[in-house]
Amino acid sequence: MTQRVNPKVEPERVIELEEVVLEGMDISGHWNRMFEQRVIWDYDVDAMDRIIDLDGGESFGWCYQCAQCVAVCPVDHVGSYGPRKLVRWVQTGMDLFTSPELWLCTTCANCLRVCPKEVNLMEVMPAVRKEAVMAGHVPAELQDVFEKTARYGNPLGKNPKRRHAWTKGLEVEVPLISDLGRKVEVLWWVSDYPAYHPRGIDASRALARVLHRLGVDFAILGPEERHDGDSMLRAGEEGLFEMLAEHNIEVLNRYEFDVLLTTDPHAYNAFLHEYPKRGGTYNVVHYSRFLADRIDELGLTEEISQKITFHDPCYLGRHNGEYDAPRELISALPGAELVEMWRIRENGYCCGGGGGGMWLDGHAADHQRMRLSEKRVLEAVETGADTLCVVCPYEVSRFEDAVKSTNNDGRLQVLDIAELLAQAMGLPTD
């Protein structure tokens, strides 16, 4: 649609519509070529006021343009976007509420980590997106997921009655807590992708076998479980989040359990920070921590002669401070070598799936040179690792796609830590 007409002209500032007919006159192609305005004629301060007047939007006005955020914003590495730039664009009049830029932030929280003024995009983005959602300014692919989630209780639009179908044919039992009619030690919050996505199911079945081998008294909710809603909240669908949280809390409060075990760091985050505000307080543990605390009981005997690199999920690491558990587990795998990427732990690079990004890949592709997941996979390949280990169910599919799209098929496999553990424990595979 646009073309480079002169090396001195920035191509993104050239506007040229492929086909235009104006009052019967065909002015397609270069006949309608225009250049974006260079001079700033005015500063529309209303654009910023509308954001800082929102609950949660206040800190957007605190930025003093130090620009530390830009170096750690994962989106900036693949496009022209960056938190301080976003602030400045808004200060000069950009309407964030209707802008495509609104949907690029993955709420990975790396900008907040380095921000001296504590500009908190994890609060700003949901606040602005909430208004955009109410006004109907939502990318279609995300709107579709909102609707599926509202209707089916999961963003994949799968049959809610078959949420526990992944347990079929397993040689170990994965009981529904409603069938047990008693208190369990561990209630496993499986989440959507581990219940429905083929690769998520692989990890779930591995984790079921691991828990069984550990002798853990556990059960799942099955059809009673719905999407935790955390990512919907970050994506601005607060109403949907409230609906899901209300349902989930009502269900959870029906049962007795000591530990709420989550596979998904986003669910973990919701149970830690959002559900308690709404009457749902649980002893929530991420499965990486649960298993790391039981390393000696796992019986890791089989050699895993692989170089393994590990990707920190934003909502487990930066958001909730757990960096060690997955690394403890990887380091305990017999014969395995943990090789780290260059951006890890507090500075871990985002996979692109947070804050609604999971369902905005099309939108992101229009505004970024490459997917964040592709960037991350290239970093993983750079380490010489055979395996990219993940502990977030958003990631297996994202990274496997990225392995293919970056032509690294056969060079790097993506495995959930549960799959690696099951292998090292000599457990059956499907």
Next chain:
Amino acid sequence: MGSDRLLVIGAGPAGLEAARLAASLGSQVLVVEKRDVAGGMPIHENYAALTHGFRDAGEAMAELIGAVTSHPNVELRTSTEVTAVEGSVGEFTVTLSSGTGDDTVEAGAIILATGFQHFDPGRETQQYGYYEFPDVITLADAEAMLKAHNFVRPSNGEVPERVAFIQCVGSRDRQIGNEFCSKVCCGISSKQAIEVRQQVPDARVFIFYIDMRMYGYWENEIYWPAQEQYRVNYVKGIVTEILSKNGRLLVRGEDTTMGRPMEVPMDIVVLAVGMEPSLGTRKMAEMLGVATNKYGYIETPHGELDTVATSVPGVFAVGAATGPADLDDSISSAGAAAAKAVALLRGAEVTV
């Protein structure tokens, strides 16, 4: 030693504070002020609120003046100029001229508190059209309007919708000859921006800067509230020129964080003019033979650990007579000079 009297030249904040302290330490103090009222720039230039604590300038200065004039050890002579100085430390003979004639007094030590003057933005260059456009004003002009609670466009008396501050006018400039940073203008502009927003809530305020120099607590006490609470817009990039267009002022420059040219209409432009040594500072320096630097400020040649002694024994300099200084600096240096002068008058050894 001839005289145990301390002569303070200049009754601004620094001179008054030096006099108050020296008097309370038991010395006889004579304060000479060329203007007809004491109080210095805060009074003479109609300051509204003091930077950085936002205290009412008139009230604060009245308190200081009251403390000095009510002290039995102090004599304050306004409308009086020093026209000649002879002698040396311990026995200066000073000629004072006033409307009623000349007078000669003896003094053992002298504190120069002759201060600064604001840079005149029309003096060197008409870059910003200060002499040409009535709505282009200086910090001092704005201060007076804010004090009168009448912040309007001088050209037509209308309430402004857009107000711009331009930083570093007459400071940090090799061509003008003032290479130094005037130290207080970033804070004062931000303070005034807050006052504009308080008095004219519908007006939006922009501050164009090279780098905001909000040292120490000015950062969190002025800069952050201006930005966060009062929504003052800070734009990195100094305005190059001001033109008149459709009855408004068009400020032209570069929005450097956007990397784009900028031509934005404003109703009032406030030039954040810096400091220069006052005429009194230059004259007294010459009369007393104290060394000055290339900018005309009185030198304190003894390094960081003696900020008030000049090149002439028995003569001290305080406040903005020695270089750009805020009120805190001026009051602190006044205290140091008062203590050293009193010690000198009593014959104590003060090593520097």
